[in-house]
Amino acid sequence: MLWFLTCVAALIGGYFIYGTFVEKVFGINEKRQTPAHTQTDGVDYVPMSTPKVYLVQLLNIAGVGPIFGPIMGALYGPAAMLWIVIGCIFAGATHDYFSGMLSIRNGGASVPSLSGRYLGNGAKHFMNIFAIVLLLLVGVVFVSAPAGMITNLINEQTDLTVNMTTMVVIIFAYYIVATIVPVDKIIGRFYPLFGALLIFMSVGLITAIAFSSEHQILGGFEVSDMLHNMNPNDMPLWPALFITIACGAISGFHATQSPLMARCLENEKNGRFVFYGAMIGEGVIALIWCAIALSFFGSLDALSAAIKDGGPGNVVYSSSFGLLGVFGGIIAFLGVVILPITSGDTAFRSSRLILAEYFNMEQKTLRNRLLMAMPLFVIGGILTQVDFGIIWRYFGFANQTTAVMMLWTASAYLLRHNKLHWITTIPAMFMTAVCITFILNNSTLGFGMPMQISTIIGLVATLAITVYVIKISKGKGETDLADEAKPAAGATETA
Template structure:
């Protein structure tokens, strides 16, 4: 119990202390007009209130990541909660803040355009491909996962016999509608309620564990176990844990979602709450599910058995119904199901906007929106026929690689403007080493090299990339005749920003 409260306190403290520092380094301009007003079109650029934008952002970025990832991460023991805390504060929060605020500063641009501006055209082309691949994988994952969960719930709780494919078709049909209608008609109207339900559900489940006579919140674990790898399958913590717990700590998918709300935010001063704050909120949800998985089943061995037989979805089902009964379990389970659905539609919406930017096609008319969206849904439908486990593995790697690119983009922006770039550079270096080591070492996705060799190559490659980005950023820095750096608004970067 104390370990959970300690981690939660660190997370909240990180928002107020480190989040404020990140905001100060960025340097908000309250008087600057945001894209919601500057480019208002009634479809994608629509001003919405800050609480509403926050709840939509939270739902957009959440998906099943902050639930399935922490459940799988819990197999490493309570130490996984440390990565959730420090990953959120120093990596995920920074990543989400800059992916949102750089979009605000660049007229609501999508992540490939932002990356291209600060890292060059080659990086832009890479991100166009990688972001679209990631978003398609996300869309497929967030169709398959909720379809399977709803099918199991209906078939087990009723006499009906619903097929998985019919549920996939229903969710896809909803995605088509939600992707092409104006953002305030469905997403802006209903998602704040779903966001509140998500928070209520998470708090309800953790409260049920605390008051339960059968379960204790992390009570079966000793303090010494909070800092060791307890994985019963002898899987190494490095680098797999940092790929497994993605959305609960840092996720490149968020970089594709933040521009959606960057087009709706009313003032730059709301950015810390909306972008950094939503990441902290997701981290709190990840902490809850990591603690639930460890507490409800009593040991990582018992948790491992449930995951092996039914996957993380079985953990959600057993914990929800076991803690809250049938009625409460159905509500909690549906709350989890809503997450991937409300992220899947925005994944396809982001894909549409990225393609529209690439082809320079205005999205005010329904015809143009359909032209961009329908090919994506055809590809997504084809990918639903691929084994879910394969899609999920590729999603994890693609997700974290996209996060690496966004962090290096933030580094380039800060270095170019003589700001304290290390807030982005350090997490960028760490995550670069993670993804390179992972792909070199992993035998099913990558090259199957020895861990030591993979790690050494990963570290050396990280050093080379760091030198390249910082050197290029300084070379691209525009200075005026007085030798002072000029920011994107043509304003001198003052000395204290250095």
């Protein structure tokens, strides 16, 4: 229990100490008008209160990632918790802060436009393709996962029999509506309530296991275990752990979501609470589920068996009902189901806005929103027929690669403004090495090369990319911040 509380305390401390430092390096301007005011359109650019924006941001970024990822990462032992804490403070929350604040400084621009501005047109075209692919994968994952979980809940707890295809159709229908209506009609109105439910669910589960007579948080593990790979399936910790646990430590998906709330934030001074703070909140959720996975089943072998039996969703189902009983289990389980649904719709919404920026198409009219959204749903519907496990593996790699691009974009920005770029460059270098090593070594998704060779190539490539970014960015002297307030393509400036 002490380890868990120490990890949570470290995350909270990271928000107040390192988060304040990151904010100072960026340099906020409280008198500067945000896109929510300068580009108000009643659809995507809508001023909303800070607590509401925070809860929506938390739900947008917290899909099944901070639950499924830590559950599967728990197979590596307590080392997973160490990565969540370090990754969240120094990489993930910093990544989210810059993806949100750079969007604000650039008129609500999406991540491809930001990459294009600070890394060049090549990066922009790459990110346009990569971000759309990632968001489609997210949308599909966040249709299949909740559809399967709801189907399982209904079939197990009631006399009804529901077909999973029916649930997929229902969720897709909701996504279509939520993607095209103004942001304050569904997302801004109901998601803060869902955010409160998420927090209540997480606190309830960890409290239940803390006072359980049958289970002990992290019982049986030693402090030294945090430095060892304890995976019962002999899976290598490097680099797989850092791909497996994405949301909760660092996630490129968040870079596609932060601009949604950057278009609604009323003042730059609220950016640390909304962007950095929401990631810290997701880190706490990830710690809770990692601790539950390490504690509820009694051993890593038993956890591994539970995952093989029904995936991480089975772990959620078993622990929720095992710790909270039928009524509490249903509430907790529904809290988990809400996460992917509230991230899936915003994934498609982000895709629509990225395409709108690319084609320079305004989104105030319903016709244009439908024109951008419907092809995405057609492709997403086709991808739901692909095996979930395959989609999840590609999602993990695409997710972390997007995070790498956003971190390098932030580094280029800081270099251009002669600010301390190492706060983003160091995590960018680490995650670049992770992604390159993973794709070279992995035999299913990548090239199946030996680990040692993959790692060496990953490190050399990382060094070369670092030199390149510093060379193209340093000394450009982009100090005219007024230019950064230009509206994103596809938006209408009304101020």
